[in-house]
Amino acid sequence: MGLTSRSLLYAMIAVAVVCVGLTLWLWPRFAGRGPRALLGRLGSIFATQLAIVAALGLVVNANFQFYGSWHELLGLYDDAPAAVGKWGDQGTAGPVGDPSKGLVQPSGPEGLDKVHGLPKGAPEQAGKVETVRIVGKRTRAVNPAYVYLPPQYFQHGYDRQRFPVVVALSGYPGGIFLLGQHLRLPQTAGRLIRAGKMQPTVIVMLRPTIAPPRDTQCVDVPGGPQAETFFARDVPDALRSHYRVGHDPGAWGLLGYSSGGSCALQLAMRHDRTYTAAAALSPDYKVSNDPTTGNLFGEGRDRVRRRQEYDLMWRLRHLPAPRVSVLVGTSRTGEKNYPAARAFLDAVKPPMRAESVVLNHGSHNFATWRRELPAALEWMGRSLSFPDDVVGNS
Template identity: 85%
Template structure:
């Protein structure tokens, strides 16, 4: 049974209920003071608690899809975070794909069948959400994605038209399911496009790690996962090869929440010729290492330079400002990163432009990000240019 399957969840709930019942029924038998009675009490308590914790864990994971498969949960795609000393030249780069079979390949449901509010019915009236795998031409990394295609994408009058595109990144360790179900990105975008508050846009929802369970932080790890190259080069190439999306960087934006927002800022500021707009909800402003990331910058003499280049405040103070537009979402109360957000916004200088969504109160959670999302999507729509090139143009 799959890790997120309903049958596994119901089976584990049934096991927990049986364990509770057996504990109540057998408890009088272990009322004595001898070693067997003590061991019996400890045994039934342990079995009951383990079954309840397992059921709760499966329920939470089924709802949020932190791990989509047993492989991800068990860390079979990459070295476990505890082995950070062995990462680097000996570290694996995550699951590898075959670009010769296409840079965008069909995928299973990836949890889309459990997402509420996605467009249904005729695509030319309501739009459509596809599940695909994106394969890196350079990195050979494989990442699942939901791709929202607006109704205009399927309408005859737009048959040769290319569309602006937004790459949307989840936080870590969440996956694309969270963007659909809990951030409600396809549902919100569909409503805004239908009401004319947002231009027709292709939205590609992805997770920021390319080597789960490792948090790759959109960084090219020396001898390890090349996450920065994947998102800055492979993803745009793959999408242009398969979908009618614009070629000019002015039609490309990136957005995300939490660590996905941090990646969005990193990608736009470092690769301004790929993404010209970035919307970041509750981001950090520099890449830090921890047990989930391992050694992201290597051990060579350029380690310090690599770390500095992924510190956005350092970039603003020491490098020419990139010609990009950024949007920062934060809250005066409830968000611990408000002082850092203010410092970042104050440091922005031309030709870079910055706007903000600042709530009076909001925590680091989906309730806050859902409040910010409509304004962020409308800001992104105003920032991106609708492509002038059409299919078949040179």
């Protein structure tokens, strides 16, 4: 049974119930003081607790999709080692794909069948969400994706039209399921497009790590995963090869929450010739090593410089401002990053532009980010240019 299958979930819940029942039934038999009675009590407690924790873990994973398979849970990946610090050929880690078979490849459901409220009906009327695997031409990294295609993408009047595109990144350790089910990104975008509050836009939903379970923070790790190259170069090349999306950077934006928001800011400010807009909900403003990331900056003389260049406040003070527009979402109370958000916004200087969505109160959770999302998407619609070129033009 698959890790996310309902059969496994229900079976584990049944096992937990049976263990509780057996413990209650057998407990009087373990009332003595001998070794057998003591071992019986310990064994029943251990078995019951293990069954309950396993059932709760499956419930949480089914709801949040932290791990999509047994291989992912155990850190086992084809053609690549799983542990931090053990890397595959040419600095790659995590799943490895074959770009010769296409940069955008068909995928299984990836949890999409469990997302509520997705478009229903004919694509030309409701739009469509599909699942694919994006394969890096340079990195050979593989990342599952949901792709929202607006109704206009399928309408006759737009059959040669290219569309603006938003690359949306989840937080860590969550995945694309959270963007669909809990952030409700495709549902919200569809509603805004139908209401005329957002221009028709292709939205590509990705997780920010390319080497799970390691948190790669959208960084090209020396001797490790090349996450920045994947998101800054491989993803745009892959999407342009498969979908009718704009070629000009003015049609490209990033959106993310938590660590995905941090990635959105980093990628836009470091690659303003690829992305010209970024909306970041509850982001951090610098990249730091922690137990989930391992050593992101390598060793040697370049280590300090690399760490500085991933500190956005340092970049604003010491480097020319990029020609990008950014939106930061934060809350005055309930989130720890409000002072950092204010400092970042105050440090922005032309030609970079910055705006904000500031709630009076909001915690670091989906309830807060769902409140901020409509404003962020409407802002993104105003910030991205609708492509003038059509299919057949370079």
